Amino acid sequence: MTRTALPGRKKKHSKKRDEILDLIRSTSSHPSARWVYEQLKPLFPRLSLGTVYRNIRTFREDGDLISVGVVQGEERFDGRVQPHPHFICSRCGKIVDIEGSMDKTQGMSEGFIPPDLYVDHRKTVFYGLCGDCREADEKGTTTV
Amino acid sequence: MTRTALPGRKKKHSKKRDEILDLIRSTSSHPSARWVYEQLKPLFPRLSLGTVYRNIRTFREDGDLISVGVVQGEERFDGRVQPHPHFICSRCGKIVDIEGSMDKTQGMSEGFIPPDLYVDHRKTVFYGLCGDCREADEKGTTTV
DNA sequence: GTCTTTGCAAACCTTTTGCAGCTAT
DNA sequence: ATAGCTGCAAAAGGTTTGCAAAGAC
Numbered sequence: 459m460t461r462t463a464l465p466g467r468k469k470k471h472s473k474k475r476d477e478i479l480d481l482i483r484s485t486s487s488h489p490s491a492r493w494v495y496e497q498l499k500p501l502f503p504r505l506s507l508g509t510v511y512r513n514i515r516t517f518r519e520d521g522d523l524i525s526v527g528v529v530q531g532e533e534r535f536d537g538r539v540q541p542h543p544h545f546i547c548s549r550c551g552k553i554v555d556i557e558g559s560m561d562k563t564q565g566m567s568e569g570f571i572p573p574d575l576y577v578d579h580r581k582t583v584f585y586g587l588c589g590d591c592r593e594a595d596e597k598g599t600t601t602v
Numbered sequence: 603m604t605r606t607a608l609p610g611r612k613k614k615h616s617k618k619r620d621e622i623l624d625l626i627r628s629t630s631s632h633p634s635a636r637w638v639y640e641q642l643k644p645l646f647p648r649l650s651l652g653t654v655y656r657n658i659r660t661f662r663e664d665g666d667l668i669s670v671g672v673v674q675g676e677e678r679f680d681g682r683v684q685p686h687p688h689f690i691c692s693r694c695g696k697i698v699d700i701e702g703s704m705d706k707t708q709g710m711s712e713g714f715i716p717p718d719l720y721v722d723h724r725k726t727v728f729y730g731l732c733g734d735c736r737e738a739d740e741k742g743t744t745t746v
Numbered sequence: 747g748t749c750t751t752t753g754c755a756a757a758c759c760t761t762t763t764g765c766a767g768c769t770a771t
Numbered sequence: 772a773t774a775g776c777t778g779c780a781a782a783a784g785g786t787t788t789g790c791a792a793a794g795a796c
Contacts, residue, residue: 470794470796491786507785508787512788532784532785
């Protein structure tokens with residue numbers, strides 16, 4: 459699902475669009491739209507935030523990226539599209555990829571899912587404190 | 603965590619606050635703040651949306667409810683606070699509780715979580731189509 | 747030339763907040 | 772009387788959208 463391009467949609471090439479996807483794919487920071495915008499703005503002084511939002515939306519519809527979720531009010535994305543768990547720091551919002559296969563289809567048909575529900579995929583997110591925030595906690599130097 | 607009441611906070615009794623929590627606890631619809639507001643507005647004509655938001659925030663800080671996540675732009679809550687998986691319909695946003703213990707601490711220390719990350723809890727969400735939306739799909743009568 | 751993409755700004759929506767008045771203790 | 776709570780309206784902050792200009796084919 460979400461793989462079908464809209465019937466009459468034929469894309470034209472766009473440098474900015476390419477850069478947006480490349481950037482998201484090249485980072486492991488699980489960026490927000492604003493972060494992408496801020497990174498690319500120096501390269502493309504005429505870039506606008508709306509363009510970033512529009513392209514990210516299209517990428518998601520096309521399956522070129524996935525949404526990790528909304529963290530502290532901002533939606534965060536991941537260019538690594540194969541399902542995998544994430545860790546999110548409850549304090550600073552940092553997102554870390556977790557290695558593991560627990561997000562595969564396995565475990566989906568174990569019987570506790572009502573039969574009228576069609577499951578397409580699952581997301582697993584671990585919450586807690588990242589190293590930096592835990593250190594700050596121990597020192598009492600609350601950073602965030 | 604999120605169980606500690608703020609140092610100098612002593613609550614006074616409030617009928618509206620009680621009703622808000624009771625309502626959230628009594629439904630399995632995993633409501634949004636607005637839904638709660640709309641349900642209670644007839645009972646309390648002077649209820650304001652801000653009050654609902656304020657109380658829900660406090661409940662979450664006190665561990666009286668949990669956030670399931672942001673679905674179609676709205677945050678959704680659950681009065682069933684013990685960890686359990688959820689199913690979210692990608693089309694209509696319906697949320698269903700899933701029975702299972704996969705959200706317990708088990709699986710958290712299986713080695714694939716970097717040691718500097720302190721994991722407090724995890725969330726598992728299944729995505730797909732609920733029965734109604736799947737039916738609509740089959741009939742071609744797209745409802746949502 | 748046609749259709750897509752973009753910049754810009756306004757609009758949208760959910761959530762938060764300031765403040766004055768009200769309520770519980 | 773003193774704190775906490777609420778209504779109201781405004782503000783905030785992220786995301787979407789309308790439209791005209793620019794770009795791709």
